[in-house]
Amino acid sequence: MKKLTFDNLDELAIGSAILGSGGGGATIYPYWMALYEVEKKVSVSLMSLSELKPEDLVIPIGFIGAPLAEIEKIPSGREFQTMFAILEKRLGKKIDVIMPFEIGGGNAFTPLMVGAQLGLPVLDADTMGRAFPETQMSSCYLHGLSCSLAFLTDSLGNTVTIEATNCFSLEKIARQTAVAMGSSAAFALFPMTGAQAKICTLPKSISKAIAIGKIYLESKKKGKDPLESILSLCKGTCIGSGKIVDIDQMISNGFLNGTVTIQNKSDKMELFFQNEYLVAKHNEKIIATTPDILMLLEQETGTPITSEILRYGLKVNFVTFPAPSIWTTPKGLELVGPRYFGYEIDYQPVNKPKSQVLGIKYEKAEL
């Protein structure tokens, strides 16, 4: 077990935004919530998968709903306490360990907040390896874990227990329940044993996000561009760079859909997003797709630019990181590949050695 420090929280805020692939919601409110709880207590412990006992009860948690609602009707801070009492009664067992169901975006902080509050250790793992918009996009589902029990609790203390027959039904019912709860609810799903967690979860997600944030902040402190060190840490690739010249976005089916265009002289890159960045084209040719992590980092500061904060004129580096390997299998791609999101193309991994990549170097715009 490892105690998390305040520095770790700052690092996680950066790392989780980068792993969010453009989505996962803003990290600032969840960061404040975790910081507040950790300030009150001594600290929160991070547990590695190897420290899990086979019979431990492990619960993945996070918030489900609209980030907008969460930043206005902020959580009561007691949601998980209420839910866990019901959950433990239902399962006849005490919770031993909690973990984030997704590492990308604000939900990375939920178990830290709750862990500090309730004195529960947090498992250094998640079930997505990034951020995804739907419940079934989970390593637990892929490994055939039962989703027959899930819990939602709102900030007024109402709890809904869902016994679903399959994960797609769970997604539909949980989404509607969250809307009825004011579009923001605490969510726990895929309760599992320690033995199952060792097989079904993605290991070291939190420490990976913290490591990314650490390298980022250390480079910044030294006045250096964090890009190179992040790329080498995550085996990532800088596809190219340029200036955002167009943002076209609209809402449909509950998602923020759109295209962002990045121009560098005559080179044009287009990035398609549905909350998360999903597909990238370079001069009409597809160069990167989900489930690889696609991310924009501002050139000057290295700040991760999520789809919610895109703006004209930003100079960005477009980077990709390889997808967690479970997503690149045929079964994984069926769940989170480009076709699931409506793009009639196949997954194209970015796996070229760095020298072969486009590597369009940004040059000063001509005035």
Added chain:
Amino acid sequence: MRKQNYKIGIDIGGTNTDIVLVDLNGVIIAHAKTMTTSDITTGVKTALKLLKNETKINSDEIRGIFLGTTQAANAIHQQHNLYRVGVIRLAGHLPQSIPSCFTWSKELKKVLYIDTVTINGGFECHGDPITHVNSSEIKTAIKTLIDKKAESLAIIGVFSSLNSRQEVLVKEIALEMTKGKVPISLSHQIGGTGFIERENSTILNAALKGVMSDVFKNLVTICTALGLACPIWITQNDGSILDLARAIEYPVLTVSAGPTNSFIGGVKLAHLEDAIVVDVGGTSTDVGIVRNGHPRRCLNNSNIGGINLNFPMPDVYSIALGGGSHIEILKDQIQIGPRSCGNKTFSQSISFGGNQLTLTDVALVLGLVDIQGAKPKNVLISHKGCRAIMNETLRRIYEVIAKIGPEEMQLPIVMIGGGSSLLPKELLDQRFIIPKFANVANAYGAALSKISATIDIIVSLEDRQKVLENLQSQAIQLAIQKGADFKSVKIADIEIFPYHYIPNRMARVIVRASGNQPDWL
């Protein structure tokens, strides 16, 4: 002699107080500059007297006074004269996940924050109350805070931008209980989503109510003493005007009026509606963009003194480069700023007998300016070297301008501020304009402020066109109600921020209508 009509623009900055006298056609007739005094108002009085003596105008020829000031921001930075604030959260789910003033510096929090009481109320994003308000609970909350010696109250309801009635009810009860002696700030009057940021803004507003109402009321006293009986208007963050009563109620709305006035003043001096404005000061250069006469607003990270706020502030791109900037010549590179001689430039620069090489020295050597008492011969840098420094200066300025956005690159660039005269005109491309009176652009911007109305609301866009048309006509009506000249009122802009995961196509829509001051002003 026939009577003329004029108006006065005042800018109270951190260092200087500038005043311009403008005729009704917007022409500057006279201007005056004094040092800003610690009591704020003596400086204004001196400058007003200077102006009156110089022009011999009669007090009754002045039809309006327009004040822009950075004093609200300064009071926060200096933690000076702030009220101690009690906070009431209308939030039936009793949130404890983020307390009030959580991200603030300990010192500021200690200076102005007393306590928070959370009571039933607030709304869900779809409009239902979270829980119903209860007047006896409201009374207990107010009494608790007053007993703890709260001098000012801040009321924040969840989603109060959707429905303000609960906040208004609390205000009515509080005014009755305190006989109107304790000022009340309501969060929906400040607007925007993001509970914590709106709470921060409301608390700051409550804290500023004493010091800023003093500034505004003293201004009235001075004007009365000088026989100026005309109305006084205060410029707010978005560059439009507040009447004095509302400025006294919501002083936080004036917190970023300084840069706004300089951007608006810049375009107006150049007779433009759309331009990039570059304000070259002594320590920094601020670049902003003006569209339809309004500065572009900043949507992320608007904050003051490290406190996250949620109301619109102008989008300002700043670099630490100005007339007093220190210049270091390193082996193969020229470093300009970030350190600056600031208001000591005319004593610390080499040309003035000091030992610091500044941008002003370089301009003097190149003969770009002529300043009384300056001895540019003391500067031991060749013309070639000076030109290299100027090239680097302009490169840095061009670099900031480039951040604004590609579609703005064709716009004219208006250069204003005390440092604007230092730059070599021949190195500026044809987009650049340095208007006359560039050094009093802020006060001029204040004098010509628009009258505007903003509707900032979360609505369903299921019936998109109808909803948007409705909001636009509401905004126009509101601007006319506020006194805008009805012939000139138009929609200045519409911003739509769609929210994902929420059904019914909910979006935050900000519609702003604005018009000119009426003919008689």
